[in-house]
Amino acid sequence: MAYNWDWGVFLQPTASGDDTYLGWMIYGFKMTIGLSLAAWVLALLIGALVGVLRTVPNKWLSGIATAWVELFRNIPLLVQLFLWYFVLPELLPESLGNAYKQSNPVVQQFLAALLCLALFTSARVAEQVRSGIHSLPPGQKNAGLAMGFTLPQTYRFVLLPMAFRIVVPPLTSEFLNIFKNSAVCSTIGLLELAAQGRQLVDYTAQPYESFIAVTLAYLIINVVVMFGMRWVEARVRVPGYIGGK
Amino acid sequence: MHEFDWSSIPGSLPFLWQGMLVSLKITGVAVVFGIVWGTVLAMARLSSIKPLAWLAAGYVNLFRAVPLVMVLLWFFLIVPQLLESLLGMPAGTDMRMSSAITGFALFEAAYYSEIIRAGIQSVSKGQMAAASALGMSYGQSMRLVVLPQAFRNMVPLLLTQGIILFQDTSLVYVSALADFFGAAYKVGDRDGRLVEMLLFAGAVYFVLCFVASQLVRHYQKKLKTA
Numbered sequence A: 001m002a003y004n005w006d007w008g009v010f011l012q013p014t015a016s017g018d019d020t021y022l023g024w025m026i027y028g029f030k031m032t033i034g035l036s037l038a039a040w041v042l043a044l045l046i047g048a049l050v051g052v053l054r055t056v057p058n059k060w061l062s063g064i065a066t067a068w069v070e071l072f073r074n075i076p077l078l079v080q081l082f083l084w085y086f087v088l089p090e091l092l093p094e095s096l097g098n099a100y101k102q103s104n105p106v107v108q109q110f111l112a113a114l115l116c117l118a119l120f121t122s123a124r125v126a127e128q129v130r131s132g133i134h135s136l137p138p139g140q141k142n143a144g145l146a147m148g149f150t151l152p153q154t155y156r157f158v159l160l161p162m163a164f165r166i167v168v169p170p171l172t173s174e175f176l177n178i179f180k181n182s183a184v185c186s187t188i189g190l191l192e193l194a195a196q197g198r199q200l201v202d203y204t205a206q207p208y209e210s211f212i213a214v215t216l217a218y219l220i221i222n223v224v225v226m227f228g229m230r231w232v233e234a235r236v237r238v239p240g241y242i243g244g245k
Numbered sequence B: 001m002h003e004f005d006w007s008s009i010p011g012s013l014p015f016l017w018q019g020m021l022v023s024l025k026i027t028g029v030a031v032v033f034g035i036v037w038g039t040v041l042a043m044a045r046l047s048s049i050k051p052l053a054w055l056a057a058g059y060v061n062l063f064r065a066v067p068l069v070m071v072l073l074w075f076f077l078i079v080p081q082l083l084e085s086l087l088g089m090p091a092g093t094d095m096r097m098s099s100a101i102t103g104f105a106l107f108e109a110a111y112y113s114e115i116i117r118a119g120i121q122s123v124s125k126g127q128m129a130a131a132s133a134l135g136m137s138y139g140q141s142m143r144l145v146v147l148p149q150a151f152r153n154m155v156p157l158l159l160t161q162g163i164i165l166f167q168d169t170s171l172v173y174v175s176a177l178a179d180f181f182g183a184a185y186k187v188g189d190r191d192g193r194l195v196e197m198l199l200f201a202g203a204v205y206f207v208l209c210f211v212a213s214q215l216v217r218h219y220q221k222k223l224k225t226a
Helices: A007-011 A021-055 A059-073 A078-090 A094-103 A103-136 A138-146 A151-166 A168-187 A193-203 A205-234 B008-044 B048-066 B067-088 B096-122 B125-133 B137-177 B180-191 B193-224
Strands: none
Touching: A007 A021, A007 A205, A021 A059, A021 A103, A021 A138, A021 A168, A021 A205, A059 A078, A059 A103, A059 B193, A078 A094, A078 A168, A078 A193, A078 B137, A078 B180, A103 A138, A103 A151, A103 A168, A138 A151, A138 B096, A151 A168, A168 A193, A168 A205, A168 B067, A168 B137, A168 B180, A193 A205, A193 B008, A193 B067, A205 B048, A205 B067, B008 B096, B008 B137, B008 B180, B008 B193, B048 B096, B067 B096, B067 B137, B096 B125, B137 B180, B180 B193
């Protein structure tokens, strides 16, 4: 097979001349990281809230929380992304929709991608939080109530401090997933890592170098997140508890 | 506010159905291939032959670290070219469908292999020892004793993964294949009715996946009480 390997391609100036292809890759890398981290923070906040609501005795609250989880878990990520990006602006009140459509396209793409990843992941986080709370012996809740705590106090001082620590290891895989899922956002034109890789294939004649670089970048993200989370897991581990080892 | 107009849906139903068939076909092939190849990978990973175990672990970890979109792009943009030049096929042979399905199946096999590995490990060690004591070879005890029990425990997880896989098939959009989602997008784009078609597609996916996951949950409960 005659293929001219040329790793120097990354140092060549791009077609518009104001950047190198390496610069494009770095831009995409930053976009992937920034988008994923921002979405992760939102997903943790929403997911923790929804997960707690799923366990409360109030039928309405737990019903809404269950509907939330089922809704975001049963529609493919790509469809959700397109709904946020193409459909939501049309359904907003006209003035708001128009303001959105006239804003910078990169801002539009980023907001849609952020919303989509955050809500999609929040449903998964909520499931982990729920199973974390359910994994606590029922005696803990009863003991809290017997001590005269109100239900919110029982959650605040008894259940959640344990549940949030137990739930950290299973959240690692969701954290890894959010970086991988962010690649889907290339479909709406957001120039993150996968999109830049694809762009390089179009602009240069070096598809292999470009794809290998992007794949390696994802592997690096994966390894860094895994070691980071292992450190966090070791810090929050509940001594003597199942899964605490 | 948007004026809804759902009139482009009835006329495009046959086209959308064709797309759904493509989605289901990809799902079916990937589930069957994923489980078979995933079982081989899981057994390799648990094997006492170290290099084999390392290779399988490397494969699984690689595919689990890379986004599905990237895998599909590899198999859509790079692999067909590679095959063309390696096998000397005429340029422009349409391999999109087969290439996308292959990439998809190879990717999903990594996830299946993790489920199957956990399933095999959940079978108590005594079963393997008992099979050996009865004079069965390794292959016989795997096939006749361990795997049947492992798969029985795994059925709900394998089905759930099948639902996830069905949702993932929408990503073949990046390879310009007309699956259900691609078909809905095309119709919406053609008629200027993207809002309606995307909402319709979302509703269809939701109903299918929700019903399927409820069935799996029901089955899981039955399995527990049995």
